[in-house]
Amino acid sequence: MKKHLDLIQVDPLWLQQWNRPVPRYTSYPTAPQFHPIDERQVEEKLAAFDRTVKPLSLYIHIPFCKTMCLFCGCSVVLNRNPARQATYLHHLLKEIERVASQFTSRRTVTQLHLGGGTPTSLTEEEFEQLMQVIHKHFALAPDAEISIEIDPRTVYTDEGRKLVALKQLGFNRVSFGVQDLDPLVQEAVRRRQSEEMTVATYYKARELGFQGINIDLIYGLPHQTAERFAKTATRLLELKPDRIAFYSYAKIPWLKEHQKAIPEETLPSTEEKFRIYVEARARFMQGGYAAIGMDHFALIDDPMAKAYSSQKLTRNFQGYSVQLAEDMLGFGVTSIGFLENCYFQNIKELEAYQMEVASGHIPVQRGYVLKEADILRREAIQSVMCHFEIDKKKFGHLADLEPLKAEGLLEESGDKWIATPLGRLFIRLIASAFDAYLDRGHFSRAV
Numbered sequence: 001m002k003k004h005l006d007l008i009q010v011d012p013l014w015l016q017q018w019n020r021p022v023p024r025y026t027s028y029p030t031a032p033q034f035h036p037i038d039e040r041q042v043e044e045k046l047a048a049f050d051r052t053v054k055p056l057s058l059y060i061h062i063p064f065c066k067t068m069c070l071f072c073g074c075s076v077v078l079n080r081n082p083a084r085q086a087t088y089l090h091h092l093l094k095e096i097e098r099v100a101s102q103f104t105s106r107r108t109v110t111q112l113h114l115g116g117g118t119p120t121s122l123t124e125e126e127f128e129q130l131m132q133v134i135h136k137h138f139a140l141a142p143d144a145e146i147s148i149e150i151d152p153r154t155v156y157t158d159e160g161r162k163l164v165a166l167k168q169l170g171f172n173r174v175s176f177g178v179q180d181l182d183p184l185v186q187e188a189v190r191r192r193q194s195e196e197m198t199v200a201t202y203y204k205a206r207e208l209g210f211q212g213i214n215i216d217l218i219y220g221l222p223h224q225t226a227e228r229f230a231k232t233a234t235r236l237l238e239l240k241p242d243r244i245a246f247y248s249y250a251k252i253p254w255l256k257e258h259q260k261a262i263p264e265e266t267l268p269s270t271e272e273k274f275r276i277y278v279e280a281r282a283r284f285m286q287g288g289y290a291a292i293g294m295d296h297f298a299l300i301d302d303p304m305a306k307a308y309s310s311q312k313l314t315r316n317f318q319g320y321s322v323q324l325a326e327d328m329l330g331f332g333v334t335s336i337g338f339l340e341n342c343y344f345q346n347i348k349e350l351e352a353y354q355m356e357v358a359s360g361h362i363p364v365q366r367g368y369v370l371k372e373a374d375i376l377r378r379e380a381i382q383s384v385m386c387h388f389e390i391d392k393k394k395f396g397h398l399a400d401l402e403p404l405k406a407e408g409l410l411e412e413s414g415d416k417w418i419a420t421p422l423g424r425l426f427i428r429l430i431a432s433a434f435d436a437y438l439d440r441g442h443f444s445r446a447v
Contacts, residue, residue, distance in 0.1 A: 010422070015271060015274060016270065021444065023435070026315060027338070028377060028378040028381045031345070032437075033437050035368065037367040037368075039361055039362045046103070047102065049103075055110040055324065056330070057113070057327070058112045059113050059337070060116055060119075060335060061330065061333060063076055063116060063334070065077070065078060066078070066114070066118070071249055073250045073255075073256055076116070076117050078178075085126070089129065090356040091357040092130075095331055096133055099331070106138055109141065111321070114149065115146075118154060120162060128169065143170065145212075145324065146239065147173035148171055148173075149175045150163075151201075152198050153193055156197045158426060161210055163204055167208045167209070170277075173212035174213055175262075176241075178198055178236070179191055180218065181198065182224070188262065190219055193194070195235070202215075213241045215239075215245070216240040217232070217244065217246045218248070218249050219249065221249055226276045233284065243296060243298045244296070244297040246281070246284070246295050248277070249444075251447060269446050290305045292304055292308050293313070293386055294425075299331060303322050304321075304322055307323060314326070314386060316328060317330075333350050334353075344367035345364070345365055379395075381431045388418065388424055389416050395434070399434045400433070401430075404430055408420055408423070
């Protein structure tokens with residue numbers, strides 16, 4: 001077995017030492033550093049971008065869920081009222097029109113992603129409305145990646161009609177939320193989704209010819225053990241999805257109060273959680289997947305694996321992504337965009353967001369304009385998180401990396417610092433060495 005497939009053993013004392021709160025670095029600076037910004041600043045950035053020929057990525061947030069999964073760390077609005085969703089969509093389309101009006105021409109879009117919440121809570125007619133407005137104001141590139149997060153429970157009972165509609169509207173990549181196939185785990189987190197439902201939905205998507213199918217999993221959930229999770233991993237490997245996202249349960253009850261409903265004693269210990277990850281990681285890699293960053297796996301011929309090998313992989317608020325466009329517009333309540341070295345986030349409260357849009361304003365609430373030093377540190381953290389390496393000459397002066405070398409997380413190789421096989425498992429700790437604003441009070445732990 002190759003070295004990077006070995007089941008790495010870590011002394012429990014070291015594991016506890018490294019298991020400290022650190023960001024996931026979907027941005028730098030991270031969201032706690034954002035501060036109030038106004039519509040005028042966003043308009044200035046839109047005007048500056050309008051003078052370029054760069055492509056865009058679009059992110060659209062659909063916040064609604066019928067029920068709350070207890071592990072959830074997303075921005076969710078519980079809703080069973082179709083009229084409330086229709087009202088939100090009306091305002092969302094108005095926001096898209098308001099922002100697009102700042103451009104003198106239809107800008108090229110190379111990536112479009114719908115996240116949530118549950119994006120597939122939209123009806124087929126609502127999806128059609130949304131895509132019509134997007135096509136009216138933006139030019140989707142012929143090879144654009146058009147992706148959506150899907151809760152299989154929302155597309156299973158209609159015999160695939162919504163999946164067919166999504167394919168006809170141009171969606172070519174789907175991410176199925178699975179988390180774990182184990183019924184005991186599902187019951188504990190209130191996510192009741194049978195294996196039959198997951199498998200049938202997966203095969204329907206394959207039958208329809210989606211270019212990419214992703215499966216999202218979570219480790220560290222109640223009642224999980226390495227042995228129990230091995231059954232889920234083995235079954236999913238039989239399906240052979242194009243990508244597997246294997247996220248650590250982000251325990252942040254001070255931000256997501258519903259997580260308090262998970263009894264502490266049902267969660268795996270730090271040692272067991274680490275074992276679940278390491279053993280599943282080895283299983284995925286033995287099954288033909290390349291390990292991408294800290295929590296993604298992709299088949300060797302998948303665009304993400306190719307982007308990783310060619311060092312074109314990037315990381316943003318959707319996690320790891322193929323670098324098709326650095327600049328991103330975020331639409332919808334609480335969504336975050338990045339434009340001309342500026343992050344900006346929409347209003348987080350649904351009614352306040354809709355009132356701002358109805359008044360004709362861009363519903364921005366806060367953000368962050370990167371300074372020159374921030375841009376360099378952001379690049380260093382991207383290099384660590386996406387490529388597991390650091391250029392000594394360019395970034396070496398930004399952090400003291402000798403302690404990480406002494407701990408066995410980094411090694412020197414010519415003009416680079418390289419994460420060791422162990423260091424790759426704790427890549428967030430290495431990245432945090434470059435964080436000038438690090439405040440551990442806001443984040444989940446490294447394991």
